[in-house]
Amino acid sequence: MIENRYQYKDLLVRHIDPYANAKYQIILDFLKRKKSLKILNAGCGSGDFSFLLARAGHKVLGIDPAPEYIDLAKKLMPKEFTTSCSFQRGSIEDFPLGERFDCVIAHDVLEHIKDDQEAANKLANLVRPEGSLILTVPAMQSLFGFHDNELGHFRRYSRDQLKKLINKTNLIKIEKIRYFGFTLIPVCVLFSKILRKPYPINSATAGKTFRGRVLNLLLKIDKFLPMPFGTSLILFGRRR
Template sequence: MARSTIDEVGISTLEHLSIANRLNDWMFDSIRPFTKGRILEIGSGIGNISTCFIDHGIPLCVSDYSDHYCNLLDQKFANQPLVGGVFQIDLADSDFESRYSPLIGRFDTVFALNVVEHIKDDHLAIANCKKLLSPGGHLIILVPAWQLLYNGFDKELEHFRRYNKTTVRKLFQSQNFEIIKSWYFNLAGILGWFVSGTVLRKKTLPAGQLTFYNKLVPIFRLADKLAFNSVGLSVIIVGRKSEKE
């Protein structure tokens, strides 16, 4: 069922992240080489990453579980020709194929950034993402990394878990995806997440901290390269659906 209440913590976090344009661009640049054809974003929120696609002239469809966010997306992209539709999609729906029949097999790329960790049955979430893909389509997800970093931020954001490369690869393999690539993202973010969320026990990401972080993103991007993406605050994985499915 659609969420009818307004998630104040989630909205506050997304609004703070909207000012971190360099971080959003970094996430976009990380997944862009793996996108193709008809693209659907799952969990678009207030459109932070969607806007990156639009700014680069890439058409896509957007979606969210929350009716509130869908209304915001409708308003934001009402006159945007590159947005092919705004859909309300619940990845936890056990009757997914029937409920969303017009969308089944429609997309060549489905991506979900910071979404799957909110869903208790993550195997069902990935299975439902797969149903949206055409044969040979790509699924891209970004999720928080390292259970040791689980803190008050995760609790307030209603995260069920954090992942690592092994667990996220097993998640994809359980749904018979061919894994194209998996890597860690945002090494520098670990310190800020740990200090603010674990040591200082803050419940929301501080806007001032994000503003400062945003200024240093070019340095942090270099740090990831120098570390060969061997560790990070998040983990990204790209999988391909079989051409025979």
């Protein structure tokens, strides 16, 4: 049974969402010099990012506490990734500590967890020494609105809050932390705070239309000109 239909619909369009894919590309660029990593994608959803990581040559385990998302990921998985990509039901909190990964990724996950410090500690412990921890979270609590409520978010983060959260694990050295989505703050305010309706993510925003091309141009500007604020935070850390 699908408990959160808004979240389920959000996952179904992730593969054509320019904003999600722009964040994915920033992470893929960070990993491009690393070959054949063993990656844990925590909170994998429908598996779209796991497939991109597998296509880049990595071995990926995707976990998610929602059985319907795991079923969807398995259904959508291209045959070419059946040996390099796998999915299993599970939460960060319950995942066994015996296994270590070269890289642990949690893309827009911590905001869904009430005790985010416990989750951050667990994620850090799953990274092998000198391995990478990569996080994305929604930023700026002042933007909290319709979208956050519908997705079941507990919070949005500031740079200092996210840094404090990771530093308190005592295991991760933060290498880089940046805002992303500065150019989309007006869009976030309009849809989530004023109109209180879902973002218009569909084929018209996927890049082949004028609106899509404009959106992709704004995201490219964001990627190469980091700003002091944004709708998301992206953190890259290394296990001590």
